[in-house]
Structure formats: structure tokens, C-alpha cells
Amino acid sequence: ATPPAIQASAGDVAATAREAAQNAVKAERERISAIQAICDGEFPEIEREAIAGGWTPEVVTKKVLETIRAERPAANVNISVKTAPEGGELRKTIEAAMCLRVGVSADQLEKSYGGKTVEAGMAEMDMPLKQLLIECMKLDGIPYSRGFDNETIRAAFSSVSLPGILSNVANKKLLQSYEAQPIIAMKLCSTGDLNDFKENDRFRLTDVGDLLPIAADGEIKDGGLIEESAKNQLDTYGKKFWASVRIA
Known part of the structure; x- marks a missing residue:
């Protein structure tokens, strides 16, 4: 028969092994999740x-940063580099x-x-919605992430630029x-001239008038x-419009 002390020791080893295996699985899942978040579907x-x-x-x-740097075009004397719009021009x-x-x-x-500006806008007509939100957040100095979720959308709409x-x-x-x-009115009406600000009467002949009731x-x-x-x-009509200015 196996002594009780040895049996207890064997049980502790098994429990420790199970716990170690669970921790290893958890760590592996966290590692994979972190990798997927970093790559964000852009570096499969x-x-x-x-x-x-x-x-x-x-x-x-x-590795991702190295790939991004490697994909950037290298400027040379044969490339015409256009300055990207910034600030107000970018907006x-x-x-x-x-x-x-x-x-x-x-x-x-x-x-x-x-x-x-219109020519530059033509080059950005196909800008994805995600990029639009990010650019607006950049304009207002709002931190942004590589993800695209409800938090990003709320943050973008909290900016001044996007709305x-x-x-x-x-x-x-x-x-x-x-x-x-x-304008349909010009097809139904005619124009006329008035010489002063006095009340004027306009007359016309018509064969319509009011419809008459039909007898029995x-x-x-x-x-x-x-x-x-x-x-x-x-x-003569006019009105002054007053604008208020808010300084942040």
C-alpha cells in the first residue's frame, strides 16, 4: 500500500500541474489577443x-514598425513631392x-x-469613414487608437471639426x-414695375371667377x-444680425 504522505504529495503535484497548464493557456490566449490587437488586421x-x-x-x-517604415516611399530627385495640407487647409x-x-x-x-483645395479634395474622395474620424481627431488634438469602435466614434463626434x-x-x-x-412661380406669374411706394391696383380679365352652384x-x-x-x-425691409463670439 502507498503511504498517505506519498499519496498527498502526488495529489499536490497533480493540482500544481493543472494550475500551471491553466495559467499557460491563459497566457497564450492573452499573447494571441495582444498580437491581433497590434496587427489590427492590417498585417496578416x-x-x-x-x-x-x-x-x-x-x-x-x-516588426510592425519596421514594416511600416519599409513601405514608405523613398524620395529621390525623380519624384515630385507635394506638401500635404495641414491645419485649416486640411480641414x-x-x-x-x-x-x-x-x-x-x-x-x-x-x-x-x-x-x-478642390484638387486636393479629389484625391481624398475615397477616404474611409475610419480615416475621416481619425483625421478630425488629429485636427483637434484628440488621442486616437488604431481600432474602430464606439469609443472612437464618440471621441470623433466630441471634436469640433467632424460635426x-x-x-x-x-x-x-x-x-x-x-x-x-x-422656379415654378415664374411660369404662373408675370413681372411688373412700380414707380413709387404708393399702393397700386393691378387688374386683369378672367373667365374663371367663382364657380356657380348647379341647380337641381x-x-x-x-x-x-x-x-x-x-x-x-x-x-423696404432690413434687419441687423448680431453675432456672439466665444473665446475658449
Whole structure:
């Protein structure tokens, strides 16, 4: 028979082994999660190699940074480098890009932003939503992550740039749609001139007038030309608009 002390010792070893195995599984899951978060779906080859090779998150981060640096184009004398817009110019460029994306005409935008900004906006028309949020957060100095979740969206909408850009884009689209609609009033009415600010009477002959009630026998009475009048008077209108300025 096995002595009790040896049996107890064997039980402790088994429990310790199980705990060690559980800790190892937990650590491996945390390592894989960290690698996936670092790669963020943009570096699948590095992610697969890191998981299979047992890389630490620190090694993965270093490898990702090296890959990003290697993918940057090297400037030489044969490359024409254009300065990327920054600050207020970048905001105008993004705004112009979003306007072009929703169908606002380039000619109309040139009146507001200028040809250079519209040209830069054309290059950014396909900017993904995630990148739009990040650029707006950069403009306002808000920290951002590589992920794209509810926290990122809330942070972007807490900025000044994103709501302002979206508001201006919507207003320009509405204005273009409004101006594209033909004015029906000019097809139904005619224009006239008034010489002074006195009340003027306008007259016209019409054969419509008021409709007459139909008698019990169904007879419809004949109409005739009647004279209609309307009063017009010129006046002057104006209003001062006061703007308040908030200094942060």
C-alpha cells in the first residue's frame, strides 16, 4: 500500500500541474489577443508568423514598425513631392472631398475653397469613414487608437471639426439641390414695375371667377369675362444680425 504522505504529495503535484497548464493557456490566449490587437488586421502575415513562432507582443510591435517604415516611399530627385495640407487647409480639403463624394459640383466648390483645395479634395474622395474620424481627431488634438469602435466614434463626434465638416457638407448639398429645382412661380406669374411706394391696383380679365352652384335640374350656367383686381405696394425691409463670439 502507498503511504498517505506519498499519496498527498502526488495529489499536490497533480493540482500544481493543472494550475500551471491553466495559467499557460491563459497566457497564450492573452499573447494571441495582444498580437491581433497590434496587427489590427492590417498585417496578416506578421500576425500568423508571430502566433506560430511564439513571438512576444514587444517583438510584434517592433516588426510592425519596421514594416511600416519599409513601405514608405523613398524620395529621390525623380519624384515630385507635394506638401500635404495641414491645419485649416486640411480641414477644407476634407470638407471639399466629402462634398465631392455626395455629388456637390467641383465648379461650385471652387467658389468657396479655391481650385487648389478642390484638387486636393479629389484625391481624398475615397477616404474611409475610419480615416475621416481619425483625421478630425488629429485636427483637434484628440488621442486616437488604431481600432474602430464606439469609443472612437464618440471621441470623433466630441471634436469640433467632424460635426462642423458634416454640417457644411449637408448644407452645400441642400443648397445645390434647392438651386437645381426650377422656379415654378415664374411660369404662373408675370413681372411688373412700380414707380413709387404708393399702393397700386393691378387688374386683369378672367373667365374663371367663382364657380356657380348647379341647380337641381343639372343645368350649368354660362360664365363670362369678369375683372379681378389685386393690390401691390413696395416697401423696404432690413434687419441687423448680431453675432456672439466665444473665446475658449
